[in-house]
Amino acid sequence: MRVVYTSDLHGHLALYRAAGEAAxxxxxxxxxxxxxxCPGTPSASNIDLPQSQPAFLLRELQPLLSEWKNAQPRLRIFAIPGNDDCQTILPALAELESQGLLExxxxxxxxxGEYTLVGLSFVPPTPFAIKDxxxxxxxxxxxxxxxxxxxxxxCAHGFERIGDFAAYLRVQPSIEEELDGLPVTEPAxxxxxxxxxxxxxxxxxxxNREHIGSRALRRWIERRQPLLTLHGHIHESPWVSGKFCQRLGATTIVNAGCDYERPHLIFVDxxxxxxxxxxxxxxVKIL
Incomplete structure (x- = not known):
């Protein structure tokens, strides 16, 4: 199974087009x-992201997805949200899935095929505003x-402020708990x-060369040893580290990176x- 992977496009349609062409x-x-x-960072002039992000998916990305599926009927397209996406995009993703355009x-x-894909959007707490x-x-x-x-x-009406973020976190399942809920029956x-x-x-x-990834995820990978894990979030990491992939035991881990100017695409069989x-x-060949 041949896969093209990319991440953190933040609504840049040129990068989406490049990904479809590469596929x-x-x-x-x-x-x-x-x-x-999706595009956008919360600001005084950009408070409608909970509405504009779903609109981006249904009005701007949907035609591209349709074009790709018409040209490549056997191509399957998968996606997860990220921390800069609002939870209000979930119904839009469901609508695209109902149209057979994206999963x-x-x-x-x-x-x-013979492989199982599992996904998770959650990240550890960040300094940024969107907490969905x-x-x-x-x-x-x-x-x-x-x-x-x-x-x-x-939220449907816009942004809702969290008065006590620590209290909010305490009542949500942790990343560790969410990962434990992902089925891995055949790690290889x-x-x-x-x-x-x-x-x-x-x-x-x-x-600044500080590591800020998920400890829960590392433990999960080391324990479950999936074939391949695909990541994003830290745009600069491949440039800072000089590498975009490594092995953790039997698992190959990858971060494509992003700089908005050039497509950062991963090709893997x-x-x-x-x-x-x-x-x-x-x-690269990882030994």
Whole structure:
């Protein structure tokens, strides 16, 4: 099964077009988007994101998806939201799925030939305002004092402010708990699409070289050993670390990265995930 993967397109249609074109050239069986699908960052002049993001998916991305499916009928398209997406996009993703154009992998399991795809959008707490897909990382993480200047959830009427973000986190399932709910019956044939990268890897480095990935996810990978995990979230990590992939035991982990100027695309045949190509960083063979 041949897969093209990219992440963190944030509504840039040129990057979406490049991904669709690459899937056609590669004769891909699947095109996967790893989160942060929609445009926009909350600001005083941009408070309608809970409404504008679903509109982007249904009005701007939908025609592209239709075009790709018409040109490549066997191509399957999968996506998860990311932390910059509002939860209000979930009905829009469901609508696209009902049209046969895209399959939402968030908290879901899908079959791709002999392989199983599982997905999860949640990331550990960030300094950013949108909190729809943020969770405690480990179940026993202390959250006292965690607060940002603005903590908001996307709702049908707009943004709803979270008065006490720490209290909100305490009543939500942790990333650790959400991961434990993902079925992995055949690890050697399982691909996980998770917006957050695992902690302490080449995939989770900030510009200051601080690791900020998910500890829960790293533990889950080390314990469950899926074939391949695909990540995003930390745009600069491949540039900072000099690598876009590595091995954790039997698992190959990947962060495509993003800079908005050039497509950051991953090409991988699931029959041989140790050999991966990046549209910018080239081909690698992971030993």
């Amino acid at each position: 056609a050239r590669y004769s891909a069986d699947a095109l996967i988007f790893g989160g942060d699908l 939402n992998l968030h908290c879901a399991t899908k079959t791709l 897909f943020e969770r405690r990382d480990l179940s026993d993480d202390r959250v006292e004092g965690i607060q940002t200047a603005w903590s908001m959830l996307g 044939r399982t691909v996980a699409v998770v917006h957050s990268p695992p902690f302490g890897t080449v995939c989770d480095l900030l510009l 699931l029959s041989n995930p140790a050999e991966i190509e990046h549209s910018i960083y080239g081909k």
